Structure formats: C-alpha cells, structure tokens
Amino acid sequence: MTSILKTMDRNPASSAKALVFYSEFDDPEEWREALQAELPDLDFRVAPDIGDPQTVGYVLAWRPPQGFFAPFENIKLVVNLGAGVDSLTGRDDLPEVPICRLSDPGMVNLMRSYVLFAVTRYARDMPDFEAAKRRGEWHYIHPTPLDKIKVGVLGLGALGSAVARSLADLGFDVHGWDILDKDVPGVRVESDPARWKPFLSELDIVVNMMPLTAGTRGLLDKEAFAAMKKGAKFVNASRGQVVDEEALLDALRTGQVGGATLDVFWEEPLPKDHPFWEMENVYITPHLASITVPQAAARDVAESIRRIEEGESPLHQINPKAGF
Structure with a gap:
C-alpha cells in the first residue's frame, strides 16, 4: 500500500x-x-x-x-x-x-513531579530544615496535616489540571483558578473575576500554571501579591512573563511572600546579577519543570x-x- x-x-x-x-x-x-x-x-x-x-x-x-x-x-x-x-x-x-x-504522558508526569516536589517542600517545612542543617541545629517543627494546607493552582489547562489532581490525590486542600468553569476531581474551581483577590487571600501555597497570553502577561502583579495571605509561598512553573518580577521581589523582601520556587523568568538564562540569586527564600531551577x-x-x-x-x-x- x-x-x-x-x-x-x-x-x-x-x-x-x-x-x-x-x-x-x-x-x-x-x-x-x-x-x-x-x-x-x-x-x-x-x-x-x-x-x-x-x-x-x-x-x-x-x-x-x-x-x-x-x-x-x-x-x-x-x-x-x-x-x-x-x-x-x-x-x-x-x-x-x-x-x-x-x-x-512523559511531559505531564515531569510537570506533576516538579510541582509536587515544590509544594511538598514548603508543606513539610523543608526550607526551615535546610537552614537548620546549615546552622548545625536539631530543629523540630510539628508537621501540618496536608488537608489543612490550601494550595491554589492558577490555570487548569492540560498540565495545570493534572497538577491539581495530583495535589488533591496527595491530600492537599486544592483550589483551582481558570477563566473557564472547569470540573477537576477533588479541586474547588473558581472562574469569577470578582473572586480573584479573595481567592488568592485564602491560599497557603500558590502555583502558577497559566499560559502566557495578552490577558495573563503581568497578571501576578503588586496587587495580586498584596492580596495573598502574608507569608504565602509561590511556585512558578509556567512562564516568567506572567509575573511582575519587581513586584515579586518586593513581596519576597517584605515577607508578604514567604518563599518562591521559580523555574521560569522574564530573561533566560537568568542574568548573573539578578537579585533572585542572592535571596535565601528563592529556589531557582533553569526552566526544566517539564520537557x-x-x-x-x-x-x-x-x-x-x-x-x-x-x-x-x-x-x-x-x-x-x-x-x-
């Protein structure tokens, strides 16, 4: 034939x-x-x-x-x-x-593993234990049950939905945000623009999975970070341009954002003189969350x-x- x-x-x-x-x-x-x-x-x-x-x-x-x-x-x-x-x-x-x-499936699983690692690292207080090890201290923190930790996944496309489902399966209290009303098992989904800031204010850990579009460019700005719960952790595994980096830097310096795991940036490779490199509460990976x-x-x-x-x-x- x-x-x-x-x-x-x-x-x-x-x-x-x-x-x-x-x-x-x-x-x-x-x-x-x-x-x-x-x-x-x-x-x-x-x-x-x-x-x-x-x-x-x-x-x-x-x-x-x-x-x-x-x-x-x-x-x-x-x-x-x-x-x-x-x-x-x-x-x-x-x-x-x-x-x-x-x-x-391979790409989806790699993204799931990256976000699960980043979220669990914060949920289980690993940055505190890493700092304690550097000080040579036996530092005990009583674990928080995972269902008491609210994780928000922003963007519920193919990757975002898979990430949200995996976090829910692990036991986290997962909330999702998307411009469309979607049904993701185990996830409470919001799509009302009027709920954007209240939605952010309820979260302990925020995961950005939004695609870069005209509507999302710079969406995570000064107002968005100010709306978050003080000390909330932030994970960006999507696109750097969705985030106003100056606003994130200010939020990290003041403690409004307690820590960030960043895989993507406005400029890649991240310039050697970028302030993110010097911040102890920032974990950096070189755009490899999923391949x-x-x-x-x-x-x-x-x-x-x-x-x-x-x-x-x-x-x-x-x-x-x-x-x-």
Missing part, C-alpha cells in the same frame, strides 16, 4: 511532505528516530538545512526566530515542541494553518500528520487568538 507521505497530486501544497525541525534545546536525532519509527517515509530535516522550502509541509519547533516561517509557502501544520505556545502567537510570518501543542519526551510525543505528532493528510483536524490544536 502506498505510504500516505508519498501520495502526490498536482497541488503543490498536497505534495509538500517534508518536516522541518527547529530547537536550540532538543536533540533532533532523538526526534528523527522517534518520528521515523511512526512514519518511516518521513523526510525529516533540521533547520537551517531545510532543503527546498516548497516541499515543506510540517514544522516541529520550539521558539523559532521571527521570519522563520516565511519561506514555507506550502506549510500545513505547525507543532510546538512543548505545551506553551506563546512563541507561535501574534506572529506575522506564520500563515493561517493549524497550530498544535504537545501533550504526552518533552520524543518517544512518547512522536505518536501524537505522527497522528496529527496523518490526520492533516486525510483532511481531518490534528490533535491538541490551539486557538492562536486566545493563545492556548
């Missing part, structure tokens, strides 16, 4: 079968092997060696530079190498084609390509105007 990737007709767009890969962080050879295991005839190219751009029908990319898509006149699908698609929205070089995000696992994600990418070739909608398609 003729491969779906070798089916040709007189339409140049339908004969564009090659896939171009772009990422400064991911291993193209891992992706080549994983994708060709699903689609043996796939013409896999790694930018900047794109070959004839007229034969490119698919792009798999992470944060491509401006102008990257301009040569690809016959492109039919763009797949983002991750869950956050903010780098693919609001561009002037990307034609109106389906844009998809990745959602593989894509090619062997698991390739199945969804291949299925989306098959669907496009058959005139169907791809998996995990996002709304570019909404940004998620």
Whole structure:
C-alpha cells in the first residue's frame, strides 16, 4: 500500500511532505528516530538545512526566530515542541494553518513531579530544615496535616489540571483558578473575576500554571501579591512573563511572600546579577519543570500528520487568538 507521505497530486501544497525541525534545546536525532519509527517515509530535516522550502509541509519547533516561517509557502501544520505556545502567537510570518501543542504522558508526569516536589517542600517545612542543617541545629517543627494546607493552582489547562489532581490525590486542600468553569476531581474551581483577590487571600501555597497570553502577561502583579495571605509561598512553573518580577521581589523582601520556587523568568538564562540569586527564600531551577519526551510525543505528532493528510483536524490544536 502506498505510504500516505508519498501520495502526490498536482497541488503543490498536497505534495509538500517534508518536516522541518527547529530547537536550540532538543536533540533532533532523538526526534528523527522517534518520528521515523511512526512514519518511516518521513523526510525529516533540521533547520537551517531545510532543503527546498516548497516541499515543506510540517514544522516541529520550539521558539523559532521571527521570519522563520516565511519561506514555507506550502506549510500545513505547525507543532510546538512543548505545551506553551506563546512563541507561535501574534506572529506575522506564520500563515493561517493549524497550530498544535504537545501533550504526552512523559511531559505531564515531569510537570506533576516538579510541582509536587515544590509544594511538598514548603508543606513539610523543608526550607526551615535546610537552614537548620546549615546552622548545625536539631530543629523540630510539628508537621501540618496536608488537608489543612490550601494550595491554589492558577490555570487548569492540560498540565495545570493534572497538577491539581495530583495535589488533591496527595491530600492537599486544592483550589483551582481558570477563566473557564472547569470540573477537576477533588479541586474547588473558581472562574469569577470578582473572586480573584479573595481567592488568592485564602491560599497557603500558590502555583502558577497559566499560559502566557495578552490577558495573563503581568497578571501576578503588586496587587495580586498584596492580596495573598502574608507569608504565602509561590511556585512558578509556567512562564516568567506572567509575573511582575519587581513586584515579586518586593513581596519576597517584605515577607508578604514567604518563599518562591521559580523555574521560569522574564530573561533566560537568568542574568548573573539578578537579585533572585542572592535571596535565601528563592529556589531557582533553569526552566526544566517539564520537557518533552520524543518517544512518547512522536505518536501524537505522527497522528496529527496523518490526520492533516486525510483532511481531518490534528490533535491538541490551539486557538492562536486566545493563545492556548
């Protein structure tokens, strides 16, 4: 039977079968092997060696530079190498084609493990024990039952919902915030804008999982941090630009925010002279809360390509105007 990737007709767009890969962080050879295991005839190219751009029908990319898509006149699908698609929205070089995000079990589990670690570290007073060890002190703090600790998850998309469910399964009192009213088992969900500040004021630990959109950029600002319970802990595993960093710095200095675990920042890598580095109540990781696992994600990418070739909608398609 003729491969779906070798089916040709007189339409140049339908004969564009090659896939171009772009990422400064991911291993193209891992992706080549994983994708060709699903689609043996796939013409896999790694930018900047794109070959004839007229034969490119698919792009798999992470944060491509401006102008990257301009040569690809016959492109039919763009797949983002991750869950956050903010780098693919609001561009002037990307034609109106389906844009998809990745959602593989490996990526979800890595995010769950990161947030569970960060939240549990605060819930079980680990920063205090770390400081006591540095002082050489046997310092006892009576544990707080997990169901007495209110954890708020801001953003209940695919990753945020998985994180919220996992925290609830562990026994935390979990509250979720989203612009849409969602049903997440074990989680009390708020979506009323009038409840934003009261919602924040009830939480012991706040986890940001919101995508970066026009509506969320800088949403966690001075007023948001002031609305939080004094001494609340903050975890950001989403996007740095959702947070007003100066407001967070002020809140950390005054103790309004008792501590922060930060995986993402406005500028990455985080500059060596950034005040976050010197703050004992800030835990820093280099944007690795979740990464894509090619062997698991390739199945969804291949299925989306098959669907496009058959005139169907791809998996995990996002709304570019909404940004998620």
